[in-house]
Amino acid sequence: MIEYITSYLKSDTTPGQAGNFLWAFIYILLIFLGLSVAVIAMNWLERKILAHMQVRLGPMRVGPHGLLQPIADAIKLLIKEDIMPSESDPFVFWTAPLIVVLTAFTVFIVVPFGPTHAVTDMNIGVLFMLGVSSLSVLGVVMAGWASNSHYPLMGALRSSAQMVSYEIAMGLAVISAVLMTSFNPSGTGTLSMIGIVQAQEAQSTWFIFKFFPLGLIAFFVFAVAMVAETNRAPFDLPEAESELTAGFHTEYSGFRWSLFFLAEYSAMIAVSSIAVTLWLGGWLRPFPHWLSGETWDLVFSLFPGLTFLAMAGLTFYSVARMPKHPYFRAQTMGLAGFGALLGLIGLVLFAPLVRDRVQDIYWFAAKVAGFMYLYIWYRGTFPRYRFDQLMKVGWKILLPIGLGVLIVTAILGIAL
Amino acid sequence: MQPVATTFFFYFLALVTVISGVLVITRRNPVHSALALILALLGQAGLYLMLYAPFVAGVQIILYAGGIMVLFLFVIMLVSIERAQKEEQFNNMWVVGVLAALVLGGLFTGVYVKGRDLFAGREIALPEQSNTQQIAVLLYGNYMFAFEIASLLLLVAIIGAVVMAKKRI
């Protein structure tokens, strides 16, 4: 039994390639758990960071510094009454959130957390990802239609028109990145996600820096398109509360609304993972070729433990700043316990055995976390686009830029 | 990569596709028909994957299920009227229609029964690792002209659809 487990850990392919159902299932469970934790953390982080950007404090009451707020939100959503509009189509009303959640989670099958840490490495990985994220438009349209009310219908139509328009710009940017993989020493490009990161490793540049500034422009097109694709600020007209009373998910309450919410955050993490894989080098640590060698590898492998120790240090600092009143004793002890947990994780990540295996996942997660911070930053900073301005940006600005980048990349690739 | 449980997956996907096809032609509500058609298209994409055609499967999901069906759902939402759902769904000559289709099915069965040994066991082992690359070589090599004509066709279709659906030309 132990030999079976350790023999798998030394494997050099993904579970999908090896045809190993058990390990694929375990990976899927791990991804599911990781995503749930990430969505909970994103909920808390969004409210806190947005609040601090607006010079206020955010949730402070529920747990120490509002740490238990997401759990309170989840419990509230689960015990709310499940309302179904009277004239609605029950089957379509019921399947719409299901489709949105399913497509948001299915993208993670091809997302690579390491050279062998993906559920499977389909050789059409990029195509699969694009196709599955275009299926989420169907769920949105169905949700708006089944609610049998004006605001959701208009919100659904606007949202789906926006998502379809920005899919095209996204696709063009993705094609530019895939084109860059074919400038490999071996001469053939690849559509598989793991292959794209390995192409970046072989060409020893992240594609965002390739043919500077072409990679940057392609990345910029994809970054804007992915924010519009997930209906987030500043492109969140279809679901903003002050505009269309929450758009296509107005009539959903309780658990079904939480499914939409889960799907939105999962879609954000999914498209950020794709941007990280395609342009920012996936699981590669910074400067793999320039700063190479034993000592630099050691230095960079200390980063995961150091990050968690820094977070623990911040937590202990805020423990020291807690008010010294007996009413706050429970919160202070809770915060100190949380800090101790973070410190413990940091110390565990210093152990050499764990250090080598966790490197890839850590750098991938750190880059995706950077993208999540960018998402929250955009929400706190930019005003909302009006719908016709939104469509103008998608069709008249991003599409020509995407086409131009594709053509210039192809020309430069052949010429150089 | 070794194929795993091919028989089970084939029968499962074929059943999903055919039953969704039956649901498409028998539902009263066109939205339900559209959803059944989406399921049929996804089942068919699975069948393409089993036939070692991953690129066609990807194109099917992106274009057919993610593009054409969204178009259908939009139009259904625009033209769906309650009166149409309450009246008679099948036309007067439905018996003749079904009989004609069954005769066609009988013709197919006859062809397959007679020609059963024509193409037995000659399956080429298509390597699925380089499927996209091989399709690209063929598409931009032998079939370049058809590729350009297809893009022209899509342009004409876009112009045609926009002109057709405008309120005033």
Next chain:
Amino acid sequence: MVPITTLHYLVVAAALFVLGVIGVLTRRNVVIVLMSIELILNAVNLNLVAFSRLYGLHGQIFAIFVITDAAAEAAVGLGILIAFFRNKETVNVDEVDLLKW
């Protein structure tokens, strides 16, 4: 069990084709007739891809072109439907009889 041969895929494609033909011939709702036409095109695609397993990749390229054509045809067909619906306010094919004597 019997190993899955090309014939199995051809039978599935024939079933889909027959279902599509029944849909076109018997339904009154124009949108469902158009969806049945998509079923027919899918059956043809399955046939093409099944045979491409035996004879090379040309079948798959033909299937890609068929999908492209189906997209164009669905767009134009639905445009015509919208134009007609705007005039006559019905989606019943039996009422498309303006040219009938």
